[in-house]
Amino acid sequence: MFRKIYGFDAKDAMDSQSMIFFWTVVIPLFLTVHCLVPVGRERGFDLCVTSRQGIKDLSNQTLSRVPPHLPKITEYLDISYNNIAEIDDRSLVGLTKLCFLKATHCGLRFISPNAFVQTSGIKVLNVSQNSLSIIPDLSLPQLRILDLTSNLYDSYQLPSTFQKLTHLELLFLGSGKASLVKSTDFTALRNISVKQFGLSARTGWQSYESGSLTNLRSLQEMTLNVPFCEKFDIFKNFLMDLNRTQTTILRLVKLFPDNCTVADDPFETLKSMDLVKNLTLVDTWVNSSVMVKLLKNAWVSNIQQLGFFNITYNEDTPDGLNFFGQNYSVHLRSVIFDHVAHYQYKYPSFNISVEALSQMTYLKLSGTGMNISPCNLISALPSLETLDLSNNLLDESGFWWTFCSYTSVFPALKHLSLSQNRFLSLSIISEKTHQMRSLQSLDLSFNSISIGGRCSWPRHLRELNLSNNNLGNTVFRFLSPHFEWIDLSKTGITAIDQKVLLEFPSLTHLFLSSNSIQVLPVDLHAPLLHTLYIDQNIIATIYMGTFEGLPRLRTIKAGNNPFSCSCDSYWFVTALNKSLLPDWPLDYTCSVPPILAGMPLADYKPGKLSCELWLQAAIALSITFVITTALGFTFYACDGVWYTKMLWVWILVKRRGKKKTDKLRDVSFHYHAFISYSQYDSSWVESMLVSTLERAGLSLCIHERDFVPGEWIIDNIINCAEASYKTIFVLSNNFVQSDWCNYELFFAQHRAVSIQEDSLVFLLLEPIPPDSLPKKFLNLRGVLRQQTYLQWPGAGAGEEMKRQVFWSSLKAMLRVADRSMVLKDLAVDISETLSLMADQS
Ligand SMILES: *[C@@H]1O[C@H](CO)[C@@H](O)[C@H](O)[C@H]1NC(C)=O
Ligand SMILES: *[C@@H]1O[C@H](CO)[C@@H](O)[C@H](O)[C@H]1NC(C)=O
Ligand SMILES: *[C@@H]1O[C@H](CO)[C@@H](O)[C@H](O)[C@H]1NC(C)=O
Ligand SMILES: *[C@@H]1O[C@H](CO)[C@@H](O)[C@H](O)[C@H]1NC(C)=O
Ligand SMILES: *[C@@H]1O[C@H](CO)[C@@H](O)[C@H](O)[C@H]1NC(C)=O
Ligand SMILES: *[C@@H]1O[C@H](CO)[C@@H](O)[C@H](O)[C@H]1NC(C)=O
Secondary structure, eight states: OOOEESSOTTTGGGHHHHHHHHHHHHHHHHHHHHHOOOOOOOTTHHHHOOSGGGEEEOTTSOOSSOOSSOOTTOOEEEOOSSOOOEEOTTTTTTOTTOOEEEOOSSOOOEEOTTTTTTOTTOOEEEOOSSOOSSOOOOOOTTOOEEEEEEEOOSOOOOOGGGGGOTTOOEEEEEESSOOEEOTTTTGGGTTSOOOEEEEEETTOOSEEOTTSGGGOTTOOEEEEEOOOSSOHHHHHHHHHHHTTSOOOEEEEESOSOTTOOOOSOTTGGGGGOSSOOEEEEESOEEEHHHHHHHHHHHHHSSOOEEEEEEEEEEOOSTTOEEEOSOOOOSSOOEEEEEEEEESSSSOOOEEEOGGGGTTOOEEEEESSOOOSOOHHHHHSOTTOOEEEOOSSOOOHHHHTOTTOOOSSSOTTOOEEEOOSSOOOBHHHHHHHGGGOTTOOEEEOOSSOOBOOSOOOOOTTOOEEEOOSSOOOGGGGGGSOTTOSEEEOTTSOOOOOOTTGGGGOTTOOEEEOTTSOOOOOOTTOOOTTOOEEEOOSSOOOOOOTTTTTTOTTOOEEEOOSSEEEOSGGGHHHHHTSOGGGOTTTTTTOEEEESGGGTTSBGGGOOOHHHHHOHHHHHHHHHHHHHHHHHHHHHHHHHTTHHHHHHHHHHHHHHHHHHHHHHHHOOSOOOSEEEEEEOOGGGHHHIIIIIIHHHHHTTOOEEEHHHHSOTTSOHHHHHHHHHHTEEEEEEEEOHHHHHHHHHHHHHHHHHHHHHOOOGGGEEEEESSOOOGGGSOTTOHHHHHHHHHTOEEEOOOSSTTHHHHHHHHHHHHHHHHHSSOHHHHHHHHHHHHHHHHHHHHHHO
């Protein structure tokens, strides 16, 4: 007729082993109870905080007053755990944006009525755990959440100014000294729609006047943190008042003190409280005898959800908790045990008729130390849809306990959580899920799962949570193509392949938070993907086009990555629709370049100009043009052309000179240079050229002076040239017109002996445009085109400098090698040419 669940019905068969279980159950339990405090953002945080810079945490800094000159943008200020005795008129001056003020554990004794003159926008005020001796006047018209618990006022009487807190929704009151609840205490709230109300009193109440609570007509959720033991009539009065509000959720914290024997039935009133749907007992000692009383009443009440959080359970009835003979519960759907400390070192024994639980759809047994799953749990709950066995000590053999024999396995179960247990093998679990015919989602997070071995998943399983297991990049190969929802947060993934998503055509949700992914492939393809979490990885840049293959995407969480504030992120900041990002802008900050580190990504506004390539190109081009023009102009104006030419010639001379010097040794010349010029330029040659060069110690051959009379002029030129290291031609329009023919002849003659062309030096006395020359002067045109000449700067101011350059270049040319060397050069050239001619004939 009735069977045991959550008992250890295989005990008889294995007494020796139960000893072992007994220890494994109990010891870790006391550890887990205290360590796993749920973390999450405080109530009201989202109401207030819009940017990270708005958060100012000054807790635990041994402050004795609120520091002056806090940033004006402060939205959230935490000054808890300091030694601040009062918030006076000047404490919060200037903080016009302040919305959340937290000052708990401060020894706060006084809050001035004018403290909030400049901070009237405060929505959340938490001054719990202080020494306030009266409930302060608060002129905060925007206030939504107010926590005044654990102070030292001796009455709950609210000041009449509370009538002005028209937005107040959550109010928590409590004091070690208040022990009387009067019907006038909360009248100030009569016209305010407080939805959540908390009342606490450490030592219990002396009296409760009926009608006190009925002032809170809109009340929906009540938290009572007051211990009761003998005086349950006060508790009943309170419940009857509560019945006259709208309350559907009732939380009873520390209801029974440790040393209390509960003689009456404190829960009798529950039976006729029509509205309460959700009853929770928190942080209290519960004996099995009391539990039976509670269950009896709850079973026939309207309660749908019954929860026990952080209770210490003691079996004071000899054969465990026996609950049967009751009619079916029509309303109860959900039972939660979350963190149970067992007073005795033994398995608790719950004997409850299965029929009594036939309607139950939700069961959570978490933090209970369970290491073997009760047999009947698996097969006997016909309607159970969700089973949460998280935070226990189960592994494969404990959950599928070999001594259990079952006819069916979880006939209706859709959601199974085995999170925070000791499961090891994905392969075994995947095999077992085939037995659970309705299972849709499985939570294996926070286990010690390793992959390896084949996994075969049933088609009906569509959601798998493997987060917080050490799995690595290959995990995708062990998953089912039918999965729609995959959580791989914190699984040690370092890279994802763009092809990976193609294996999961039905995928709608993918969670990859807290991994070490560096790059998101640009061509991800998942036609149905709706939600993608890639926050807390090491992604620096999300490139444009990354989400193009994800047409159904509606939510991307990408915050807390080390973003690079560079142009690669420009599109993300400016073009991406921010309604896709639930964590924008709070969780997005720049990491590189170092100069921008810590800046909110939303503030990275480089401007269109600096990041659009085509714009940049256009602007760069026009700037280059302007600069070039300006430079060109300056260059021209300062005779840059002339200097450049001279520099070029000088470089050539140096190079050739070096080659020569290496090549030739011990050769001597008669002259440094032979000078060929027109009669019309003789004055310049004599006054400037010859005098300057001879003064510099160079010897020159000049035809007027050194030519042998009677010889043909060309022979004279050749003779003279052969006796000279260099031949200097002074080019001018005169020279070209009168004497160039001779030069052409000289060239023609010379081809026979092939003088090195670099032994010829051309001085340009005045500009001669190459194209103005007759076509026949091919050689001259060549000389002028290649610009292998030295140009005389001419006369005029500022030319002195240029002339010096001119002379030193010229002298350098003539001195490149000692003249003794050059004859050998010539000799070598001649012999080379002769041998060449011999070859040709
Ligand atoms: C106020 O602060 C205390 C201490 O941190 C915290 O326990 C409590 O939940 C806070 N109150 C509200 C309403 O958030
Ligand atoms: C609670 O209120 C309902 C009517 O709303 C009433 O029928 C019931 O008797 C009340 N229960 C108690 C315990 O006052
Ligand atoms: C529970 O039972 C023990 C004895 O078994 C008793 O001392 C204790 O006061 C009881 N506590 C409650 C809350 O019922
Ligand atoms: C859980 O209960 C124990 C004792 O009953 C208490 O000391 C502890 O603070 C509670 N923890 C939480 C998180 O409520
Ligand atoms: C069960 O319900 C029926 C009526 O529905 C009632 O007559 C009977 O007394 C109830 N039994 C118990 C044990 O409450
Ligand atoms: C952004 O997306 C939302 C919802 O997806 C849509 O309503 C809104 O029009 C989009 N905004 C822009 C600028 O595209």
